[in-house]
Amino acid sequence: MLRTIGRRVATAIPSLIGVIIVTFLLTRVLPGDTASFFAGPAATPQAIAEVRKQLGLDRSLPEQFASYVVNLAKGDLGNSLTTGRPVVTEIAARLPASAELTLLGLLLSLIIAVPLGIVAAVRQGSWIDHTCRIVATAGVSLPVFFTGLIFVYVFYFLLGWSPAPLGRLDVFNSPPPTYTGFYLIDALIVRDFETFRAALSQIALPTITLAVFSLAPIARITRASMLAILAAEFIRTARASGLKSSTIIMTYAFRNAMLPVITTLGMVFSFLLGANVLVEKVFAWPGIGSYAVEALIASDFAPVQGFVLTMAILYVLINLCIDLLYSAIDPRVKVEG
Amino acid sequence: MTVSSATAPAILDVRDLTIEFATRRGTVRAIEHVDISLAKGETLGIVGESGSGKSVTSYAVMRILDRAGRIAEGSIMYSGVDVVAASEDELRDLRGREMAMIFQNPRAALNPIRQVGRQIEDVLLEHVQTTRGEAKQKAIEALQQVRIARPEERYHAYPFELSGGMCQRIVIALALACRPQLLIADEPTTGLDVTTQKAVMDLVVELTRERAMSTILITHDLGLAATYCDRIVVMEKGKVVETALSKDIFSNPGHPYTRKLMRATPRPGAGLRDLLPLEAATAPLPAPAPSTGEVLLRVEGLVKEYPRQDTSGLFSKFFGKQQEPQAPFRAVDNIGFEVRRGETVGLVGESGCGKSTTSMMVMRLLDPTSGRITFAGEDISAVPARNFATNPMRRRIQMVFQDPTESLNPRFTAARAIADPILRGKSMSRDALRARCEELAGLVGLPLEFLDRLPHQLSGGQKARVGIARALALSPDLVILDEPTAALDVSVQAVVLNLLQDLKIRLGMSYLFVSHDLHVVRLLCDRVIVMRAGKIVEAGTAEQVLEAPTAEYTRQLIEAIPHPPV
Numbered sequence: 001m002l003r004t005i006g007r008r009v010a011t012a013i014p015s016l017i018g019v020i021i022v023t024f025l026l027t028r029v030l031p032g033d034t035a036s037f038f039a040g041p042a043a044t045p046q047a048i049a050e051v052r053k054q055l056g057l058d059r060s061l062p063e064q065f066a067s068y069v070v071n072l073a074k075g076d077l078g079n080s081l082t083t084g085r086p087v088v089t090e091i092a093a094r095l096p097a098s099a100e101l102t103l104l105g106l107l108l109s110l111i112i113a114v115p116l117g118i119v120a121a122v123r124q125g126s127w128i129d130h131t132c133r134i135v136a137t138a139g140v141s142l143p144v145f146f147t148g149l150i151f152v153y154v155f156y157f158l159l160g161w162s163p164a165p166l167g168r169l170d171v172f173n174s175p176p177p178t179y180t181g182f183y184l185i186d187a188l189i190v191r192d193f194e195t196f197r198a199a200l201s202q203i204a205l206p207t208i209t210l211a212v213f214s215l216a217p218i219a220r221i222t223r224a225s226m227l228a229i230l231a232a233e234f235i236r237t238a239r240a241s242g243l244k245s246s247t248i249i250m251t252y253a254f255r256n257a258m259l260p261v262i263t264t265l266g267m268v269f270s271f272l273l274g275a276n277v278l279v280e281k282v283f284a285w286p287g288i289g290s291y292a293v294e295a296l297i298a299s300d301f302a303p304v305q306g307f308v309l310t311m312a313i314l315y316v317l318i319n320l321c322i323d324l325l326y327s328a329i330d331p332r333v334k335v336e337g
Numbered sequence: 338m339t340v341s342s343a344t345a346p347a348i349l350d351v352r353d354l355t356i357e358f359a360t361r362r363g364t365v366r367a368i369e370h371v372d373i374s375l376a377k378g379e380t381l382g383i384v385g386e387s388g389s390g391k392s393v394t395s396y397a398v399m400r401i402l403d404r405a406g407r408i409a410e411g412s413i414m415y416s417g418v419d420v421v422a423a424s425e426d427e428l429r430d431l432r433g434r435e436m437a438m439i440f441q442n443p444r445a446a447l448n449p450i451r452q453v454g455r456q457i458e459d460v461l462l463e464h465v466q467t468t469r470g471e472a473k474q475k476a477i478e479a480l481q482q483v484r485i486a487r488p489e490e491r492y493h494a495y496p497f498e499l500s501g502g503m504c505q506r507i508v509i510a511l512a513l514a515c516r517p518q519l520l521i522a523d524e525p526t527t528g529l530d531v532t533t534q535k536a537v538m539d540l541v542v543e544l545t546r547e548r549a550m551s552t553i554l555i556t557h558d559l560g561l562a563a564t565y566c567d568r569i570v571v572m573e574k575g576k577v578v579e580t581a582l583s584k585d586i587f588s589n590p591g592h593p594y595t596r597k598l599m600r601a602t603p604r605p606g607a608g609l610r611d612l613l614p615l616e617a618a619t620a621p622l623p624a625p626a627p628s629t630g631e632v633l634l635r636v637e638g639l640v641k642e643y644p645r646q647d648t649s650g651l652f653s654k655f656f657g658k659q660q661e662p663q664a665p666f667r668a669v670d671n672i673g674f675e676v677r678r679g680e681t682v683g684l685v686g687e688s689g690c691g692k693s694t695t696s697m698m699v700m701r702l703l704d705p706t707s708g709r710i711t712f713a714g715e716d717i718s719a720v721p722a723r724n725f726a727t728n729p730m731r732r733r734i735q736m737v738f739q740d741p742t743e744s745l746n747p748r749f750t751a752a753r754a755i756a757d758p759i760l761r762g763k764s765m766s767r768d769a770l771r772a773r774c775e776e777l778a779g780l781v782g783l784p785l786e787f788l789d790r791l792p793h794q795l796s797g798g799q800k801a802r803v804g805i806a807r808a809l810a811l812s813p814d815l816v817i818l819d820e821p822t823a824a825l826d827v828s829v830q831a832v833v834l835n836l837l838q839d840l841k842i843r844l845g846m847s848y849l850f851v852s853h854d855l856h857v858v859r860l861l862c863d864r865v866i867v868m869r870a871g872k873i874v875e876a877g878t879a880e881q882v883l884e885a886p887t888a889e890y891t892r893q894l895i896e897a898i899p900h901p902p903v
Contacts, residue, residue, distance in 0.1 A: 124404070233445040239401045241460045241511060242432030251459070252448050330450050331495045 027301035078302030096181025105210030117222025354411035382562030454492030603856035612831035639708035683862035
């Protein structure tokens with residue numbers, strides 16, 4: 001098992017090298033001159049040249065790349081020019097916020113979408129099937145910032161049920177000590193239920209917003225793959241053997257139908273992790289997406305490079321997990337290096 | 338017409354059964370007013386061609402019809418239980434415990450990601466035949482009863498790890514696990530080799546006799562039904578046309594459809610023309626042009642090796658960890674034969690014997706590991722398979738594929754499919770192309786109005802004709818026929834086989850005919866080559882090989898063909 005994992009991770013190395021090269025080059029061709037941006041609007045050409053030298057931008061591209069790679073090997077992703085702090089610490093602080101939100105959103109959407117998809121397939125053409133279709137279409141057609149704003153308007157402004165959408169915790173609570181970086185889990189570890197409740201009420205709305213959006217692909221894939229499996233010949237065998245419909249649906253059909261669902265899940269997860277910038281903006285969530293966008297706007301390339309690299313590594317890890325899950329479920333799949 | 342089985346009380350009584358399917362074009366009656374009764378301990382065959390409603394009837398008995406299907410009229414009584422009126426829960430209790438079913442395509446009939454032993458356990462536990470503690474032991478016993486060697490090991494196997502015959506044994510074990518009274522076997526041996534078919538059928542008969550079970554055998558193969566059944570019901574287009582004892586049905590078929598079906602079934606002593614219906618007054622077979630004896634195709638020392646599943650990983654390859662190299666698998670092992678001009682040579686053997694691999698190499702779709710293929714005096718094995726499409730020899734060797742549906746592009750009309758090989762070569766004016774397509778359609782007997790239809794608008798026989806016309810489009814010298822009739826009904830097969838023979842004589846082609854069906858081979862082939870495990874075990878004229886085989890394996894193959902009591 002460990003050997004398979006090792007082999008699988010090893011095959012990701014070439015793509016990671018590719019990601020490093022491409023992000024490096026891409027950030028160098030971004031519009032806008034970083035040096036003149038940071039020297040300020042009133043700077044003299046001399047001052048700009050000074051800044052450029054300071055940033056190392058006056059050296060040739062291969063030289064810059066070499067020093068970038070050397071630093072990378074030391075675990076140094078450079079410093080953000082806007083905040084002045086190391087990119088590694090910023091990402092380490094912000095990634096858990098994004099991950100907690102995305103995972104929770106995905107979990108919620110799974111809890112709703114998978115049963116919905118199963119029922120829609122089993123009772124094809126019933127009102128549940130139609131509901132599933134409407135919910136899925138609506139969820140995917142409403143942009144997340146819109147649903148997010150509606151939720152804030154209704155639940156915070158009108159009803160006052162939820163706290164102000166201002167980040168992971170309100171001002172009255174201090175973050176729990178960091179174990180995992182996930183506030184909900186950390187608060188539970190130290191048995192600080194007050195903080196847990198506060199963190200939960202903060203994360204509830206953005207989670208629901210994300211869940212509504214990711215509901216559609218998961219529900220649709222579940223329904224489609226359940227329908228395909230339910231028409232399979234071994235389901236007929238199971239029926240002819242008199243098995244209970246719950247056994248047929250869960251043990252026989254659903255386990256087989258899960259494979260495409262898992263694939264979709266991986267895609268939705270990696271997609272959400274980077275793309276939930278809008279949700280992070282609406283709820284002032286200190287996540288990695290908004291960090292990258294701000295850096296991009298400021299032509300601050302170190303954070304952008306760090307962000308892309310982090311995403312690439314996450315993507316590799318997620319796909320590894322999916323492949324392992326696949327081989328756990330389907331004996332026909334052998335995880336190949 | 339009906340033979341009453343008054344001796345024993347009926348375990349199953351189907352009266353006046355009509356089943357409707359809701360389709361996009363309204364309601365369709367799949368079967369109409371079907372009466373079937375089955376006595377305790379009796380074996381009943383339901384015979385018919387595709388679309389006759391034989392499978393639908395049996396699904397209705399267990400009430401496992403698709404969502405779209407509905408019992409519109411009639412009654413089904415199973416030892417006192419009204420199946421039509423029973424609740425789903427009552428029926429679920431019957432299924433698997435009282436009546437069980439085995440299916441065509443056994444691998445697909447098993448859950449692909451569940452160990453076969455666990456699947457048997459599921460059924461046992463469902464019907465409270467065992468406790469959780471004993472379930473495994475019981476499942477292994479069930480495997481033992483279907484004569485599976487090393488059942489403790491096989492318990493943990495997944496369907497994809499087992500052969501087709503082995504999977505069918507598992508399906509039988511699954512069906513018989515709870516010792517049901519009625520077994521319905523729906524084409525249980527279609528797609529299996531003859532020797533496997535015999536083993537499976539013998540096993541079913543033995544087990545059902547042992548337990549005094551009643552059996553319904555659904556098949557398209559009249560010979561198979563007559564060999565293994567007491568009584569036979571013949572169905573056509575959703576209706577029962579004849580019910581008779583199987584010993585009578587061959588000697589004295591009552592209904593014209595039965596007679597047609599019987600005539601079309603290839604059997605010893607019947608020639609090609611004998612398969613066609615009497616009323617289709619066909620000219621006798623033209624005398625074959627005297628063979629010039631010129632060798633068209635010569636295969637010498639042909640070998641195809643495949644590497645074994647590589648177990649060493651990328652890393653060990655990179656870092657040079659040398660492993661003991663495994664001997665590669667030899668799919669075709671040093672074979673040689675000749676096909677003369679105007680001759681049909683049959684390549685016979687069971688699945689995995691290398692006959693398809695051989696035909697693919699001759700077709701130059703696959704590169705041999707070693708050996709020579711000489712066609713019309715030229716060494717064509719020297720040309721790599723991926724370049725052969727542009728070789729001038731390509732047009733002289735063509736192929737007719739096994740599945741007439743799968744081998745046609747679903748978005749091409751019949752005319753476009755036929756013209757395809759012509760379009761790959763030289764350009765031709767639209768009118769000339771159309772004229773050529775019509776000529777070819779005429780040659781294979783495809784009515785011209787079908788030329789503009791898409792494959793899904795054609796019947797199986799028509800699709801087979803399109804496939805043949807396509808192979809003939811470039812006037813080849815050698816046509817490789819890869820089980821061209823395996824997917825067709827017997828009556829259609831009879832027509833297609835006759836067509837192939839007529840075309841060969843008219844156009845002076847040679848055929849390499851790949852088949853597992855010895856009866857069909859006897860009809861069409863001048864010479865026969867029997868293959869096993871990549872080697873040729875016997876070769877000779879068709880008569881020699883089929884009437885007086887010298888190899889033990891050939892004898893086994895012939896022995897395994899069902900012998901109906903005539």
